[in-house]
Amino acid sequence: MSTPPAPPGWYPDPGAAHAERWWDGTAWTAQVRRAGGVPELPDPVEAAYGTGFGPPGSGDTSPGPARRPVRGRVVAVTLVGAVLAAAIVTGIAALGTGDDPEIRVTDPGAGPTTPHPPTSAPAPGPSASGDPHLLVDELNNISVPVPAGWKKTGDLDGLPTMVTEKHYPCPGATTYCDQGRVSTTTAREDSAGDNSPRAAAEADIEDTAAHAYDRDGAGGRPFDGMTGHREVAAGPVEVAGRQGWFVRWRVSTRTGPGGWAQSLAFPAPTGAGAVAVVRFTLDTGPGAPPVSLMDTVTRGIRTLDESR
Template sequence: MTPPGWHPDPGHSGIGPAQERWWDGTRWTDQLRVPPATVRRRRMRVGAGITAGVVLLAAVGGGAFLLGQDSGGRTDGATAGPAPTGPSSGPSSGAPGGPGAPEDGEEGGGQAPDQKMPPTEEGYATDLASGISLPVPKGWTGSSGVVGAGLTTGEYPCPGDAGQKCVRGGVFSAPAAALDLKAATAEEAAKKDIAVNAAESYGEAIYEGITSHRTLKSEAVTVAGQKGYLVRWEVVTKKGDDGYVESLAFPSPTAKGQLVVIRSGFDINDKAPKLSVLEDIKKGIKAASGAGAGSVGSGGNA
């Protein structure tokens, strides 16, 4: 008898990345996940780097400058806006370890050959590995990915480098493991991640660094039916707009034992979205459509 644990999903149709299903010792459950080794292998090594070769960003806050985006990962729902276009190369894109840089033993970066884009739901951006979907506000651009999903709005020339493109608001998700964030609880993950989020969103590369910050929120929250934790800072930069950054962590609603991290950043500017939009996004986060679904044998041996 096979002991309880994660095993290759016997119901995998061959569409999308191979997944693992939880065997409780007597039957297959509805819990699915992308194997952690796959998540780590597809990680980008750039700072806050949202994972997978779909949403390629050097940072994730309101000041995140875009390095590129695969239009195949765009959410083309009724509420999604036009996809922003980033330069073909940027401060990190051509450097070792930049977006798309191969991990050890790989021939190339981006999406693995056997990883197809997840099915998209109109009006949502889906992070397949995390098992969640983010609602795309009207006028925003949503990008879905096998590992990671993102929302952006308000493209403009970056204050420290007009040749790069920044955004007024950004919200991005990834499994904590893909960010090398080791934490036992959602609270620990959020508190560890906020400083990294702030530095990558409004740090040296474009804003010449952060001179100070103050904590606006540090509290328990419920997201997608899961008990999580968020930390929100207001940061003061040396150059350009100041900003709000937030790190939110909670257990995946579909992958047992996996923490999800959502990094957000909004410029403090009349042209930037209000924080009420961020609250609406959080309220609309849900388990990805179809995650954990699919009929396989309810009993028998693994």
């Protein structure tokens, strides 16, 4: 006698650790949230666009005029009872020159199998989130390599983030600054409804630069504010086998050496139409990472299926 499937509800996502997916009683749906019922927490800019989490039919209560795609929106897994084979071509982004710092990237592994209907909370599959050499964004289904001399900081400002191990007293505040920071998020559509990687990168770069060099998340001015910027590079780039776009600025500040800011956008490998954004900021002072590190990290971005 077969065991009846579990009733509708939230269960651990078999394809992403630390996330839960809605089971409608017969099949997995595209609804996803963080484990424990806690939705992905956006940064202050994202908060204005709502989260849209909840079981099917709960609706998106975004009050803003431009809806932001939910970072946890993932392609629904169909119950076909067979092994899901994933073969994704990884891309190489050659954006700059210079000596690349050491990067450790986990070799691609086998993708997850298609889950069977749960009779209880399904056991999570293997995850790359515990690898110290990978910054994992499970809700965008990507991993970013952590360079030597860098460390993961958890979800800083609600975003998966890594920073340089070395820090220094901020020249414009009584706090400490990192020489580099990389974080991941999901783009929101512009006012015209354009959700392309180019539109996403061009819309995000100002926030990326301002958050690091103008006013931080606590409202402080670690460099006494930005005094200007100039675009030094922009164009198409292939990321994890997907066509993306990047915009890079050289930023000047009132105090301190200034730095580099880059927004890299590409279709998130979730099949839900979302656009992933990787934000880079690097100082230009003595001992700071070379700007070529942005290109090195970009070349190491993978889907989670490849990272497991």
